Amino acid sequence: MQVTAMDVYRLLPKTNCGKCDESSCMAFATKLIEKELTLDDCPQLSGDERQKLEDLLAPAVREITFGPEKNQVVVGGDEVLYRFELTYYNPTALVVDLPDDLPSEEIRKRASDIMNLKFERTGEELTLDAIALRNKSGSPEKFAEAAGTLAELNFPVVLCTFDPEAMRAALEVLGDQRPLMYAATKDNLQEMADLSISYGCPLVLFSPGDLEEMKNLTRRLRAMGLTEIILDPGTFTGEGIGDTIDNFVMIRRLAVEERDEDFRFPIMGIPALSRLSGGDPVEDNIKEATVAATLMNRYADILILGGTDIWELMPILTLRQGLYTDPRKPQTVDPGIYEFGDVDENSPVILTTNFSLTYYTVEGDLKAGDVTAYLLVLDTEGRAVDVSLAGGQLTGTAVADLIKDSGIEDRVKDRVLIIPGLAAPASGEIEDDTGWKVLVGPRDSSGIPDYLEKLASE
Amino acid sequence: MDKLTELLKLLQNTESIEINEFRIDVDELELYLMPVVQQAIQKTVEVREAVEALPEEEFEPPVKTYPGEVAQVKLGEGTRKPVYLGGQKALYRFEEPQPNPPVVTFDVFDIPMPGLPRPIREHFSDVMEDPGDWARKAVKEYGANMVTIHLIGTGPKVMDKSPREAANDIEEVLQAVDVPLVIGGSGDPEKDPLVLEKAAEAAEGERCLLASANLDLDYRKVARAALDHNHAVLSWAITDVNMQKTLNRYLMKEGLSREDIVMDPTTCALGYGIEFSIDVITRTRLAALKGDADLQMPMSSGTTNAWGSREAWMKKDEWGPTDYRGPLWEIVTGLTMMLSGVDIFMMLHPTSVRLLREIGETFTREYMTTETPDLREWITELEY
Known part of the structure; x- marks a missing residue:
C-alpha cells in the first residue's frame, strides 16, 4: 500500500x-x-x-495535535512498521500522571517539576511533553478546580475521566487550550463524542483487551464525524504484557499494511498501570520503565507514566531519542579540528571519531573539565571508536590523512597524539603511519581532564 | 467553514434533550429560528440513527504466513539439562507463539574482574575468586538458564593463562552446575581459537556454545573444534547483515548446519547506537522468515555491553543512584533486543535477568489466554 x-x-x-x-x-x-x-x-x-x-x-497513522497553541504536542504520523524502512515520525509523547485530589499548591509544584525536568544528551535537551490530570477524586468540581490550576501554566494536558459531567466541567475551564480528552468507552461514547466535537478537542477511545469492540466503537465515532481519535487498547502489565504487545502490533499492522480506516490512529499506552498492584517504590519504577520501553518499541505514540525520578526517566528518554533518529541520516559531526579553551602551539592534541554521540560525549567532558586542547575528529562514517576500529575506518592511514588535511601540524609544536583508550590496539599502526608519538588516553572521556593534568605534571 | 455549517455542526452536537424541549413551543420557535433548526434537528437524529444502525463488524487479526522459519538450536547434552533456542515460524505471538522462550545466560569470569560495576560485585563478591562457585551462585540463587564463562584470563595482556589452564576452568564450571555453558575467549584474535579448541575438547559431549567465530580470527579452527566435539558456534558480525550472511555461509561450508549456529549481530547499548542494532536484528529476523537460509539461526545479545554506558555506572548525584540506574539500563537494552528478535541474552545483574525473563516467558503463550486485570476503573483506583 x-x-x-x-x-x-x-x-x-x-x-x-x-x-x-x-x-x-x-x-x-x-x-x-x-x-x-x-x-x-x-x-x-x-x-x-x-x-x-x-x-x-496522509500518513498511514493520522497525526493528532493537542495542547495550547504555543506549546503543542503532535503524535502519530507514522508510515512504516520498521524504522529502517523510512523513519519514525513524531517521538512518543511522554505524559506524567497527576491526581486531582491533591491540594492546589501541591498540583502547582508537581506540574512545575514535570515541566522543568530535563536530561541533556548529545547536545539535545530531552524533556517531558504533557500532564495527565486524573479525576481520582471522582468529583467534577475537584477535577475542574485542578484543571483551572493547570490552565495558568499553558502546558499540554490530558484530561482523564470516564464521567462526561466531570469532563464537561474541566473543559469549561481548560477547553480553549485543546486538551486531549481521555476517554470514551462503550458506556459513555455518545456524550464524550459530543463534548469532543463541541470543544474541538481530540478524544481517546478506551477499549481494554477487545479489539473487536474497539473497531466497532471507532466506526461509530467516525460516523459521528470525529477524525481526531487516539486508541487505548488497554495496558496490561505483568503476565498480561504479551497481550498488550499483541494488541499494539495488530493495530499498527492494520493501519500501515491494510490502511484499515478504523485503526489509522495513534496508540496510547499507560505504563503507570503497572503500579496498580505495586508496593516497593524502586521496584515499581523499574517495572514501569520496563513497560514504557516495551510499548515504545511497539508503536506507542503516547505514554502516561507515574514516576518522575530522573533515574527512571533517563532510559526512557534515551530510548526515545534513539528510536526516533532518522536512519537515513548518519549521526555525524564534521571531521576536522575543534578547539577547546585558549589553545596555542603547546596545547595537547586529542583524537576522537565523528559519530555525533561520541563527539558530544567528549565535548561535554572537555568543557566540564575546563580543558585546553585541540580535538581532532576523524571521519569514521559516524561510527564509535570500538566499532570503527573493528570496521576498519579507524586506521593508521586514516589518521595520517586527517593530520595532513586538517593542518594541525602548523598549529602545534610537538608531534604527540592522545588516542582513545578503546583505540589502544591501533596505537602502533597510528604511530607508524603518522610519524607522531602516540599516547593511549583513558577508555572513557570523563577521564581526560585528570589524564591531561597528570601528563602536564610529568 | 461557513456560518450555516458551523451552526449545523454546533446544533448537531448539542444534547438532544434540550432540543426536544425547545420543540414543545413549536410555533414561536419556528418563527424565530429559521428552517435551519429543523434541518439541524433532523440531521442530528439522522446521524444518531445511522450510528446506531451501524452493523457490528467482526475483527480479523492480521495474521500472515511466512515461507521461512528459524532453526532450533539445542544447547546442553550429556550431563546438562538441555535448553532450546529459536524455532520461530512467525514474527508475532498472535500469529503463532514461539516454541521456546528467550533464555538468559549469566556472565561468569575466570578471574575476579575488579572492573565490574559495584551493583554487580555486591551480589557476587563472595564467589568471584572461583568461577565454579560463581556459576553455582548464578544458577542456584538467581535462576540462570545458562552460564557464560568468559576466559578473560587467557588474554596475553591479562594473565596469559594457557589453553590448558582454560580447559581446567571449564571442567570446574561443568562440575559446579548442570546448565549448558557458553564458552567465551578473551577477545584476542590470535589466541581465542586455540583457547576455544582446548575448551571444546574439555567439554566434549556437553554441547556448549563457543563464542565466538568472526571474520577477524581463524573461524575455521573454531568451527572445526565445534564439529569435532559436538558444540555450537556463536557467529559474530558487527551490525552488518551482509557480513553476518558471509560469515554464516563460511561456517556452513566448514560443515556446521543451521542447527549448530547462533548469531550475534552485535548489541550497541541503549544510548550508544542501540537503534543500529534494532535495525540489523529486525532485518535479520524478517529475512529469516522470508526464507533467507543464510540467516535462519537464533540470535544472541551481549546485553552486558549496557554496563559500559556512563549512564549505567557513572557516579553523578543529579542522575540518582547507580544501584538503580545500572540494572535498568541493562533491562531496557536487553528488552529492546528481545522485542527485535533476540533469543539468548548474556547479562550480569539479577534484577535485570528476572524482569527480562518475566516478559520473555509470555512469548510462548497464546493470545488472550492470560488472565488480565479489569482496568475499567483505573482512574479512581490507581494509588501509589
Missing part, C-alpha cells in the same frame, strides 16, 4: 515550473513522499487535485 512518487506525480501540474526550487515535478513528487517538502511548496495546486493529493499523502 506504499504510495509511490509516480502516484503523486500524476496529480501534479507537470509543468516543471521550478517554483518549488526543484528541477521537475517528478523531483518534487519524490520530495513530497519523503516529507522533505509539503504541498504548500507548489504554488500551482488548487481545488480537486490538492484534495486528492492530501488524501494520498
Whole structure:
C-alpha cells in the first residue's frame, strides 16, 4: 500500500515550473513522499487535485495535535512498521500522571517539576511533553478546580475521566487550550463524542483487551464525524504484557499494511498501570520503565507514566531519542579540528571519531573539565571508536590523512597524539603511519581532564 | 467553514434533550429560528440513527504466513539439562507463539574482574575468586538458564593463562552446575581459537556454545573444534547483515548446519547506537522468515555491553543512584533486543535477568489466554 512518487506525480501540474526550487515535478513528487517538502511548496495546486493529493499523502497513522497553541504536542504520523524502512515520525509523547485530589499548591509544584525536568544528551535537551490530570477524586468540581490550576501554566494536558459531567466541567475551564480528552468507552461514547466535537478537542477511545469492540466503537465515532481519535487498547502489565504487545502490533499492522480506516490512529499506552498492584517504590519504577520501553518499541505514540525520578526517566528518554533518529541520516559531526579553551602551539592534541554521540560525549567532558586542547575528529562514517576500529575506518592511514588535511601540524609544536583508550590496539599502526608519538588516553572521556593534568605534571 | 455549517455542526452536537424541549413551543420557535433548526434537528437524529444502525463488524487479526522459519538450536547434552533456542515460524505471538522462550545466560569470569560495576560485585563478591562457585551462585540463587564463562584470563595482556589452564576452568564450571555453558575467549584474535579448541575438547559431549567465530580470527579452527566435539558456534558480525550472511555461509561450508549456529549481530547499548542494532536484528529476523537460509539461526545479545554506558555506572548525584540506574539500563537494552528478535541474552545483574525473563516467558503463550486485570476503573483506583 506504499504510495509511490509516480502516484503523486500524476496529480501534479507537470509543468516543471521550478517554483518549488526543484528541477521537475517528478523531483518534487519524490520530495513530497519523503516529507522533505509539503504541498504548500507548489504554488500551482488548487481545488480537486490538492484534495486528492492530501488524501494520498496522509500518513498511514493520522497525526493528532493537542495542547495550547504555543506549546503543542503532535503524535502519530507514522508510515512504516520498521524504522529502517523510512523513519519514525513524531517521538512518543511522554505524559506524567497527576491526581486531582491533591491540594492546589501541591498540583502547582508537581506540574512545575514535570515541566522543568530535563536530561541533556548529545547536545539535545530531552524533556517531558504533557500532564495527565486524573479525576481520582471522582468529583467534577475537584477535577475542574485542578484543571483551572493547570490552565495558568499553558502546558499540554490530558484530561482523564470516564464521567462526561466531570469532563464537561474541566473543559469549561481548560477547553480553549485543546486538551486531549481521555476517554470514551462503550458506556459513555455518545456524550464524550459530543463534548469532543463541541470543544474541538481530540478524544481517546478506551477499549481494554477487545479489539473487536474497539473497531466497532471507532466506526461509530467516525460516523459521528470525529477524525481526531487516539486508541487505548488497554495496558496490561505483568503476565498480561504479551497481550498488550499483541494488541499494539495488530493495530499498527492494520493501519500501515491494510490502511484499515478504523485503526489509522495513534496508540496510547499507560505504563503507570503497572503500579496498580505495586508496593516497593524502586521496584515499581523499574517495572514501569520496563513497560514504557516495551510499548515504545511497539508503536506507542503516547505514554502516561507515574514516576518522575530522573533515574527512571533517563532510559526512557534515551530510548526515545534513539528510536526516533532518522536512519537515513548518519549521526555525524564534521571531521576536522575543534578547539577547546585558549589553545596555542603547546596545547595537547586529542583524537576522537565523528559519530555525533561520541563527539558530544567528549565535548561535554572537555568543557566540564575546563580543558585546553585541540580535538581532532576523524571521519569514521559516524561510527564509535570500538566499532570503527573493528570496521576498519579507524586506521593508521586514516589518521595520517586527517593530520595532513586538517593542518594541525602548523598549529602545534610537538608531534604527540592522545588516542582513545578503546583505540589502544591501533596505537602502533597510528604511530607508524603518522610519524607522531602516540599516547593511549583513558577508555572513557570523563577521564581526560585528570589524564591531561597528570601528563602536564610529568 | 461557513456560518450555516458551523451552526449545523454546533446544533448537531448539542444534547438532544434540550432540543426536544425547545420543540414543545413549536410555533414561536419556528418563527424565530429559521428552517435551519429543523434541518439541524433532523440531521442530528439522522446521524444518531445511522450510528446506531451501524452493523457490528467482526475483527480479523492480521495474521500472515511466512515461507521461512528459524532453526532450533539445542544447547546442553550429556550431563546438562538441555535448553532450546529459536524455532520461530512467525514474527508475532498472535500469529503463532514461539516454541521456546528467550533464555538468559549469566556472565561468569575466570578471574575476579575488579572492573565490574559495584551493583554487580555486591551480589557476587563472595564467589568471584572461583568461577565454579560463581556459576553455582548464578544458577542456584538467581535462576540462570545458562552460564557464560568468559576466559578473560587467557588474554596475553591479562594473565596469559594457557589453553590448558582454560580447559581446567571449564571442567570446574561443568562440575559446579548442570546448565549448558557458553564458552567465551578473551577477545584476542590470535589466541581465542586455540583457547576455544582446548575448551571444546574439555567439554566434549556437553554441547556448549563457543563464542565466538568472526571474520577477524581463524573461524575455521573454531568451527572445526565445534564439529569435532559436538558444540555450537556463536557467529559474530558487527551490525552488518551482509557480513553476518558471509560469515554464516563460511561456517556452513566448514560443515556446521543451521542447527549448530547462533548469531550475534552485535548489541550497541541503549544510548550508544542501540537503534543500529534494532535495525540489523529486525532485518535479520524478517529475512529469516522470508526464507533467507543464510540467516535462519537464533540470535544472541551481549546485553552486558549496557554496563559500559556512563549512564549505567557513572557516579553523578543529579542522575540518582547507580544501584538503580545500572540494572535498568541493562533491562531496557536487553528488552529492546528481545522485542527485535533476540533469543539468548548474556547479562550480569539479577534484577535485570528476572524482569527480562518475566516478559520473555509470555512469548510462548497464546493470545488472550492470560488472565488480565479489569482496568475499567483505573482512574479512581490507581494509588501509589
